[in-house]
Amino acid sequence: MADEAKTLPLALLTPGDAGIVLDVAGEGAFRRRLVDMGFVKGARVRVIKNAPLMNPIEYCIGGTHVTLRRQEAMRIIVEQIPPPWCPKEDPGRGWWRQRRRLGRGRRWQRGKPSR
Amino acid sequence: MAARKTLKIALAGNPNSGKTSIFNHLTGARQKVGNWPGVTVEKKVGKLSHRGYDIEIVDLPGTYSLTAYSVEERAARSFLVGERPDVVIHVVDSGNLARNLYLTVQLLELGIDLVLDLNMWDEFGASGSTLDIEMLHKMLGTPIVPTVGHRGTGVRELIDAAVDLAEEREEHHRHVPIVYGPHVDDVLTELLDRIKAEPELARGYPERWFAIKLLEGDPEISGRVGGKQESRQRLLEAVERYRRHIEVATGSDAENVISEGRYGYVEGALRKSYREEAADRMELSRNLDGVFTNRFLGYPIFLAFVWVLFQVTFRFGAAPMEWIEQFVSWLGGTLGALLPESLLTDLLVDGVVGGVGSVAVFLPNIMILFLGVAVLEDTGYMARAAFLMDRLMHALGLHGKSFIPMLMGFGCSVPAILATRTLESQRDRILTVLLVPLMSCSARLPVYLLLAGTFFAERAGTVIFVIYAIGIVTAILIGRLFASTIFRSVPAPFVMELPPYRLPTARGLLIHMWERARVYLQKMGGVILVASVLLWFLGAFPRDEGVEAAYEADIAALMAEATPAAVAEAGRLEADLAAVQIRDSYIGRAGAIVRPVVAPLGFTWEMGVGLITGFVAKEVTVSTLGVLYHVEGDAPESGRSLSAALRDPSSGITPLAAFAFMVFVLLYTPCIVTVIAVKREVGAPWTWFSVGYQLVLAWLVSFGIYQIGTLIGLN
Numbered sequence: 001m002a003d004e005a006k007t008l009p010l011a012l013l014t015p016g017d018a019g020i021v022l023d024v025a026g027e028g029a030f031r032r033r034l035v036d037m038g039f040v041k042g043a044r045v046r047v048i049k050n051a052p053l054m055n056p057i058e059y060c061i062g063g064t065h066v067t068l069r070r071q072e073a074m075r076i077i078v079e080q081i082p083p084p085w086c087p088k089e090d091p092g093r094g095w096w097r098q099r100r101r102l103g104r105g106r107r108w109q110r111g112k113p114s115r
Numbered sequence: 116m117a118a119r120k121t122l123k124i125a126l127a128g129n130p131n132s133g134k135t136s137i138f139n140h141l142t143g144a145r146q147k148v149g150n151w152p153g154v155t156v157e158k159k160v161g162k163l164s165h166r167g168y169d170i171e172i173v174d175l176p177g178t179y180s181l182t183a184y185s186v187e188e189r190a191a192r193s194f195l196v197g198e199r200p201d202v203v204i205h206v207v208d209s210g211n212l213a214r215n216l217y218l219t220v221q222l223l224e225l226g227i228d229l230v231l232d233l234n235m236w237d238e239f240g241a242s243g244s245t246l247d248i249e250m251l252h253k254m255l256g257t258p259i260v261p262t263v264g265h266r267g268t269g270v271r272e273l274i275d276a277a278v279d280l281a282e283e284r285e286e287h288h289r290h291v292p293i294v295y296g297p298h299v300d301d302v303l304t305e306l307l308d309r310i311k312a313e314p315e316l317a318r319g320y321p322e323r324w325f326a327i328k329l330l331e332g333d334p335e336i337s338g339r340v341g342g343k344q345e346s347r348q349r350l351l352e353a354v355e356r357y358r359r360h361i362e363v364a365t366g367s368d369a370e371n372v373i374s375e376g377r378y379g380y381v382e383g384a385l386r387k388s389y390r391e392e393a394a395d396r397m398e399l400s401r402n403l404d405g406v407f408t409n410r411f412l413g414y415p416i417f418l419a420f421v422w423v424l425f426q427v428t429f430r431f432g433a434a435p436m437e438w439i440e441q442f443v444s445w446l447g448g449t450l451g452a453l454l455p456e457s458l459l460t461d462l463l464v465d466g467v468v469g470g471v472g473s474v475a476v477f478l479p480n481i482m483i484l485f486l487g488v489a490v491l492e493d494t495g496y497m498a499r500a501a502f503l504m505d506r507l508m509h510a511l512g513l514h515g516k517s518f519i520p521m522l523m524g525f526g527c528s529v530p531a532i533l534a535t536r537t538l539e540s541q542r543d544r545i546l547t548v549l550l551v552p553l554m555s556c557s558a559r560l561p562v563y564l565l566l567a568g569t570f571f572a573e574r575a576g577t578v579i580f581v582i583y584a585i586g587i588v589t590a591i592l593i594g595r596l597f598a599s600t601i602f603r604s605v606p607a608p609f610v611m612e613l614p615p616y617r618l619p620t621a622r623g624l625l626i627h628m629w630e631r632a633r634v635y636l637q638k639m640g641g642v643i644l645v646a647s648v649l650l651w652f653l654g655a656f657p658r659d660e661g662v663e664a665a666y667e668a669d670i671a672a673l674m675a676e677a678t679p680a681a682v683a684e685a686g687r688l689e690a691d692l693a694a695v696q697i698r699d700s701y702i703g704r705a706g707a708i709v710r711p712v713v714a715p716l717g718f719t720w721e722m723g724v725g726l727i728t729g730f731v732a733k734e735v736t737v738s739t740l741g742v743l744y745h746v747e748g749d750a751p752e753s754g755r756s757l758s759a760a761l762r763d764p765s766s767g768i769t770p771l772a773a774f775a776f777m778v779f780v781l782l783y784t785p786c787i788v789t790v791i792a793v794k795r796e797v798g799a800p801w802t803w804f805s806v807g808y809q810l811v812l813a814w815l816v817s818f819g820i821y822q823i824g825t826l827i828g829l830n
Contacts, residue, residue, distance in 0.1 A: 024371075028184070029184040029185075030608050031371075032180070032182050032184050032370075033179075033184070033608050033610050034608065034610060035180075035371070035374045036179035036180040036182075036214075036217070037179060037214065037610050037612070038213065038214045038217075038378075040374060040375055040378050041367075041375055042375075043378075049404075049408065051408065051413075051502050051503060051505065051506060052408070052409075052410045052411075052413050052414060052503060053506035053507070054506075055505070055506045055509075056502060056505050056506070056515075056609055058408075058502065058613060062211065062213045062214050063210060063211040063212075063213070063214070064211050064214060064612055064613075064614075065612065065613040065614075066610055066611065066612050066613065067498075067501075067502050067505075067609060067610070067611045067612075067613060068608070068609060068610060069505070069509070069608070069609045072608050072609065072610070
């Protein structure tokens with residue numbers, strides 16, 4: 001049991017946890033909307049925080065932050081994976097590293113002909 | 116210059132992709148705001164000239180997808196399919212490629228000429244991720260242009276690329292067929308063959324897209340299959356079979372498999388071209404969220420923002436409002452003095468100037484409020500506010516974002532109703548619009564002040580507080596009732612994006628504000644003018660010249676005497692005349708008709724007339740009561756004597772009836788401007804419903820209060 005992947009509804013993860021979407025239960029417009037926001041099979045999702053009244057919940061999926069109500073998140077089945085896959089909160093990233101990355105990223109803009 | 120070539124370009128994209136700033140940079144202030152046919156989703160059209168083309172740019176509603184589930188998506192889709200723009204520019208948030216390209220794939224399915232705009236390219240660069248644009252171009256087959264929307268960088272190249280594409284489609288563009296995986300692709304080919312064999316089935320829709328939509332079980336498209344009865348039948352049966360086949364083969368329904376196919380396609384394209392530096396989002400955004408949605412600080416900060424918004428709107432708005440009021444009354448007075456005394460002058464002064472004035476007076480409020488709302492929206496704070504408030508608002512069946520309009524309702528229902536635009540779902544918008552008038556607006560306060568002051572003297576403050584509380588409690592109950600009955604069938608998941616915080620541009624904010632102000636003036640102005648002229652007519656006609664002349668003669672005679680007693684008598688006669696005029700007018704007669712309706716509530720017929728004129732604005736109720744109870748001059752200035760007249764037992768008003776009257780004023784339709792605003796936002800049927808339910812509700816609650824109060828001996 002211990003090695004087996006843990007399958008549970010997304011709502012039961014706590015902030016900081018991460019998971020991979022296995023299935024979205026529900027019909028029509030509801031599921032459609034979730035799929036549009038990136039909740040598809042295989043997508044990685046991380047719990048960011050609960051609202052002060054514990055509902056709704058903020059998630060990070062595919063680079064965006066979206067909110068879901070708890071009862072809606074109950075309908076998304078995920079497989080829990082070890083956090084964090086959004087290594088943003090990694091304390092090893094200092095401002096100087098960000099600066100360096102900024103410089104590298106800008107090469108692209110210089111490469112494009114400006115107006 | 117006769118034969119200038121024209122192009123029609125549509126802007127598509129996710130919400131929060133910076134589409135609006137691209138649109139503003141392309142078209143400047145040359146924008147026209149209207150509604151999409153049949154729905155109240157805003158449609159913006161702009162014009163520009165470029166390389167000898169007159170280009171019309173249509174800003175499609177921001178959508179995540181092109182299904183038929185939301186009004187915005189349907190509007191965007193029917194425009195793309197029906198009007199076939201020459202080129203579609205898809206504005207993409209470069210920081211969120213996977214989800215944005217999901218829409219790209221759907222646009223490609225439509226077989227339209229597409230330019231991909233990688234917006235927010237500066238932020239993408241800063242994130243450290245890299246993208247091989249050449250490779251992505253090869254994979255998707257569309258021209259790709261990076262831009263920075265808020266600064267306008269790359270916008271020229273973008274429009275160049277679009278014009279290039281329109282001129283020489285072949286060279287830049289090839290249609291890449293999207294693959295959805297073996298199960299779907301086989302079935303799709305078969306279905307496509309069937310449709311190609313009988314092209315009339317697709318009714319001119321792009322065939323491949325049509326086939327995909329059928330497989331997805333799209334409700335709109337399935338109902339649109341053309342051709343003869345039997346071949347239509349055969350096609351739909353085949354589609355059912357294919358859908359079942361996909362389900363059996365994959366263990367998931369066809370719609371799901373196709374969406375997964377789209378994401379798979381996007382992933383494939385990105386795998387070769389994109390390297391993600393797994394930075395989640397900007398440091399600043401994360402830190403700000405740590406404060407703004409903090410468990411302890413979140414609510415106090417939110418309340419502080421709202422308090423400031425409220426104060427700024429109604430306090431800073433007060434001064435210009437007064438100037439406009441003064442200007443209008445000066446204009447009315449001057450016109451009245453200049454023009455000969457006649458019905459036409461009356462119409463001009465009371466109907467036209469008064470009516471337009473009543474609209475113009477709200478303009479400062481509207482502009483300030485919308486500037487504030489634009490700031491909240493453009494910075495990204497509005498989404499956080501909704502995040503905080505959703506738990507509470509959900510209890511009344513509303514969305515977190517409904518909070519701001521509801522709160523503004525305490526100031527004035529009109530801007531509050533216009534503010535419901537920020538709600539994405541039609542259901543939430545309608546429900547909020549229905550509930551906003553129950554928040555007691557400031558125009559109702561004079562009525563409460565008069566009646567509570569008259570009948571409850573030292574307990575007036577408590578009584579007014581109770582009235583406000585009744586409004587809030589009623590809103591909660593009605594909200595729950597509507598949410599569980601009329602709106603039950605429509606589930607609205609709270610899937611909302613929390614975009615990174617951004618600094619809004621002054622240009623964007625001003626355009627935002629100006630749009631609102633213009634819409635308000637144009638749409639409201641016209642209807643209000645007609646309505647106020649009509650109401651003036653109903654209040655002024657029919658006229659009994661004989662009676663009037665007799666009064667006038669008496670007054671003139673008394674004035675000629677010029678003794679203090681005679682002048683006082685003349686004043687009394689003048690008040691009498693005014694009362695007789697309004698009593699005999701159509702509105703007065705309506706008062707007689709409504710009398711049996713309002714009698715069970717303990718109201719006098721004068722109060723009934725006051726309720727009718729209250730449709731114009733609630734302040735008018737007070738002045739009507741003043742006129743009908745023979746108070747000299749304008750009521751507000753001589754409130755004391757009106758108080759006395761009302762308190763006098765001969766008025767026939769008991770404290771209980773006065774309380775029931777206040778509740779009625781609280782609950783029924785606030786004013787004609789509100790009705791127009793409701794009509795503009797949610798359409799005529801809901802407007803009738805809104806007016807109707809409020810009248811019924813007001814009557815029932817007042818009836819209950821008066822009758823129960825009488826039973827337990829409060830009368």
